[in-house]
Amino acid sequence: xxxxxxxxxxxxxxxxxxxxxxxxxxxxxxxxxxxxxxxxxxxxxxxxxxxxxxxxxxxxxxxxxxxxxxxxxxxxxxxxxxxxxxxxxxxxxxxxxxxxxxxxxxxxxxxxxxxxxxxxxxxxxxxxxxxxxxxxxxxxxxxxxxxxxxxxxxxxxxxxxxxxxxxxxxxxxxxxxxxxxxxxxxxxxxxxxxxxxxxxxxxxxxxxxxxxxxxxx
Amino acid sequence: xxxxxxxxxxxxxxxxxxxxxxxxxxxxxxxxxxxxxxxxxxxxxxxxxxxxxxxxxxxxxxxxxxxxxxxxxxxxxxxxxxxxxxxxxxxxxxxxxxxxxxxxxxxxxxxxxxxxxxxxxxxxxxxxxxxxxxxxxxxxxxxxxxxxxxxxxxxxxxxxxxxxxxxxxxxxxxxxxxxxxxxxxxxxxxxxxxxxxxxxxxxxxxxxxxxxxxxxxxxxx
Numbered sequence: 385x386x387x388x389x390x391x392x393x394x395x396x397x398x399x400x401x402x403x404x405x406x407x408x409x410x411x412x413x414x415x416x417x418x419x420x421x422x423x424x425x426x427x428x429x430x431x432x433x434x435x436x437x438x439x440x441x442x443x444x445x446x447x448x449x450x451x452x453x454x455x456x457x458x459x460x461x462x463x464x465x466x467x468x469x470x471x472x473x474x475x476x477x478x479x480x481x482x483x484x485x486x487x488x489x490x491x492x493x494x495x496x497x498x499x500x501x502x503x504x505x506x507x508x509x510x511x512x513x514x515x516x517x518x519x520x521x522x523x524x525x526x527x528x529x530x531x532x533x534x535x536x537x538x539x540x541x542x543x544x545x546x547x548x549x550x551x552x553x554x555x556x557x558x559x560x561x562x563x564x565x566x567x568x569x570x571x572x573x574x575x576x577x578x579x580x581x582x583x584x585x586x587x588x589x590x591x592x593x594x595x596x597x598x599x600x601x
Numbered sequence: 602x603x604x605x606x607x608x609x610x611x612x613x614x615x616x617x618x619x620x621x622x623x624x625x626x627x628x629x630x631x632x633x634x635x636x637x638x639x640x641x642x643x644x645x646x647x648x649x650x651x652x653x654x655x656x657x658x659x660x661x662x663x664x665x666x667x668x669x670x671x672x673x674x675x676x677x678x679x680x681x682x683x684x685x686x687x688x689x690x691x692x693x694x695x696x697x698x699x700x701x702x703x704x705x706x707x708x709x710x711x712x713x714x715x716x717x718x719x720x721x722x723x724x725x726x727x728x729x730x731x732x733x734x735x736x737x738x739x740x741x742x743x744x745x746x747x748x749x750x751x752x753x754x755x756x757x758x759x760x761x762x763x764x765x766x767x768x769x770x771x772x773x774x775x776x777x778x779x780x781x782x783x784x785x786x787x788x789x790x791x792x793x794x795x796x797x798x799x800x801x802x803x804x805x806x807x808x809x810x811x812x813x814x815x816x817x818x819x820x821x822x
Contacts, residue, residue: 446801447794448762450773454780455790462786536665543667547766554669561677568678575666575674582665 389564390573400556401577407473407552408539414478415538416531419485424515426486427493437486444483449544452476457548473545473552477538484534492527493519525596532589536582543578553577609788612779616789619775620796626689626761626771630696631754637701642708656705663702669763671695676767692764700757707749711742744816751808755801762797772796 390397422437444452457472467475496519504518543554557574561567644656663671672695675686686694715738723733765774776793780786 443794443798447797448759448773450762450765451776451790451794451797454773454777455794458780459787459790462784540665540667543669544763546669554667557670558673566681568674568681571670571674571678575662575670578666578670579662583661586661586665 385569386566387569389560389566390569393560396556396560397573397577400551400553403551404542404553405581407477407542407545410474411477411481411538411542412535415481416485418478418482419489422482422486423489423493426490427519441483441486444480445487449476449480449541450547452480453544453548469548469550472548473550477542477545481534481538485531488527488530488534489523492523495526496522529589529593529596532585532592536585536589539582540578604787605785606788608783608785609792612789615775615779616772616793616796619770619772620800623758623761623771623800626693626764627758629693630700630761631757633693633697634700634704634757637698638704638708641701641705642712645705645709646712660702660705663699668695668699668760669766671699672763672767688764688767688769692767692769696757696760696763700753703753704750707746707753711746712738714745715741747812747816751805754808755804758800758804
């Protein structure tokens, strides 16, 4: 074991680590927005819209993220849409995340007893009022722990952006390996970097789950 | 924009071969994952503290680092310690070890899901520890965790696409190869997307049928 190449490249690694964090954050924010919009639109129960939204969710959950990345990065230019590496990585990962988040929110919405929705309709609440005062507070409670779990997956999944050459942490690691050798040392250190960001978030998700389970019912 | 859907018929054979390898990889990786999951689950509920700690560390490390990195460590990292694997072996091993960590947690939840009264009843009926495990704990917990196991199987299927990164010619790998050779990018990626959808759909239907057959009463209630 010789960690000098890793130590010499510490600033490069840190720089790519920040890139990974940035990509993850943007994908989490946009993915959550997309997922929330899809989930809310699905509660409207409009036939054709439901079919489209379901197709979106099934398509992105039923195929590998890797294929989606390739499709966006290599496929779209063939249709005349030019995407750079960041946009390809960002849009594919966000849409992928959105599909998973939509399902998490849907499970949350379904956990709200039907009678409450009917009662609030009977009380003359508008759709928006029903959503903000009745459905959302209870649905979020159910959805929060798995939602944070999805976020951990997003951080790990940004590592796939390396296949289209986006310069995040994994890509930098591979470049360093090509340059200096020492794959074991470099990948171990990179693993630690992923771990120190993912582990606390995983624990937070578990804590939320315990806490909400205790206060619930 | 001239899409040439006709030309991809030439590659049906190659893509189906890739899809076949995808299924084989998924099956092997999931088999490894079940073995690892049972072992680590046993470790997590063991009475020996160091075994418990080691299993916990395993689960946390595998679940909180990217699976692609784990595959890279096995494929590129371990040779420097004298352990050399072919790309397929390294990929199957990496995927299996990763999914195993998730399965360990699922199994643990299943064991916890067995009501204490069941175990006490088994003891009262003079069942041995092994008998209790086979006739009481496993049937009850398997039923509780079956949906989670099915999800992990589908995740393994999708995860097998990562093996294309270390040049395993499974479905994603073959798709990339055809795309870069012919520039029928949109056509071939669309077609492979359909194959993946068909695979995930038929696997989830198959697993649902299996659940129905395994737990006849569960489906009626």
